[in-house]
Amino acid sequence: MRWRPHDASATKHGDGAPPAAARSVAVAQGERATMSVDPRLQAVFEAVFGREVSQLSEQDSPATIESWDSLNHVYLILALEAEFGVQFDAEEIANLISVGAIQRRLERASGSSPARAAS
């Protein structure tokens, strides 16, 4: 009632599952960061926001991904925790609001790259 309005049909209520892949996502056009995004991180974003985020860059954030709202942020955090075997502190959840910030946090968890975080 008090968060950003959200398309109810995109959410499976109550089962905690990520929303369906086909979502309206507006990825910013123009300069993309040169540093590549980890494929597993890319896959998590695609699972939450849809296949349209196929060209993620470190700069991507709620400003460039239209459906990255407060609800999908919860799905994203839970999906990241499941995929990478990490547990985010309650406070840092508010600060993981760009692909770069998430990637750096996962790198810290693993010692180097997100791919090693789950091990």
Next chain:
Amino acid sequence: MTVVVRRFRTADEPAIERLNGRLAAAGLPHRVGHEDSRRGEERRLDTEPIIQRLYVAAAGEEIRGGIWLREQLFWSEGRPVRVGWTVYPVAESLIDGKAAGVPASLLFSLLRQEPHLMALGMGGHAGSFAKILAAARWAGSSLPFFFSLLHPSRVLRRLAYARTTRLRRMLADGLAASGLAWTANKLLIGASAVMRGRPARQCTYSVVDRFDAWADHLWERCRDSYGFIAARDSRALNSLYPESFRCLTRLRVQSSGRDLGWICARSINALGTRLERHFGNLRVGILTDGLAHPVHVTEVMEAGFRYLVDDDVDLIVTYQSHPAWCAAASDIGLMRGPSNCAFYRSPAVEDLLTRAAAKDRYCHLTRSDGDGPEPV
């Protein structure tokens, strides 16, 4: 700027006002409040039955959101359990995507403070906060809603739900003018009475200004027959329904001089209140809260119903979770309707409910739980 979730400080008030200003400028009615700065000492559940604390998401000099934690004691499996309600969350994510993580951060911070966390109402499951709770894998259900039309013609002419489309308006006006609504309602009540058989035994009720020792004795007799119930001793009740809260009637229900229970009833003229949107200028009766041993619930609820009928309300509504209270609502002639009151609970609360249900003990919640009785 890094966001930090922490307790409210008096110094936050200007930043909260700036946030409220940004929300208002975007045309949103939501506001973050502030704690009473005149109270210096920390509130504690061993000295107060219900305490509320405001948590804010601070980013440097600015506040990006706030949420209230309302804590109280519940009773479950023979012991008191400290629980918290999440109340009135507001975040800047409503108007700024950069704050998209604030609601989740506020929620998970509260969960760290209080693992037994719940939320009630929220405009139903379609409400944005309810969706966030569902996404966070909280268990969700609806608080069953019951109603009875005492003056069906008046209700059909004034109830917003019956008049949302031209067809509905025509149908409602036709039913009201022809007397069919009255006849159908009487037939429905009659059929319901035949099906339920023996009418509830009529008990006496008296209006009381406050809850005293009799309420404590009742609480001690009843609490273990429920699986999960807010502390309803006199201290908690007089805090929730203080004597100064005059728009609520406390009914002490007795049979042959023995206390069977109590029930709180309200009669509200919806016109000019926040209920007007739904009820127009109807006089709405609400069975707000109550306590009785499950075997006496029907008599207690019938007493509350009788009081509201005598008070000439147009319709009576109540929200009840416990099977005995739901059955009692049906027994006294209320019909079940669609509920817009969502109930979400954290895994720790769900675990308590599941364990209690395995022993045939169930959760007793009313619309007075959560953020308290209707602020009308």
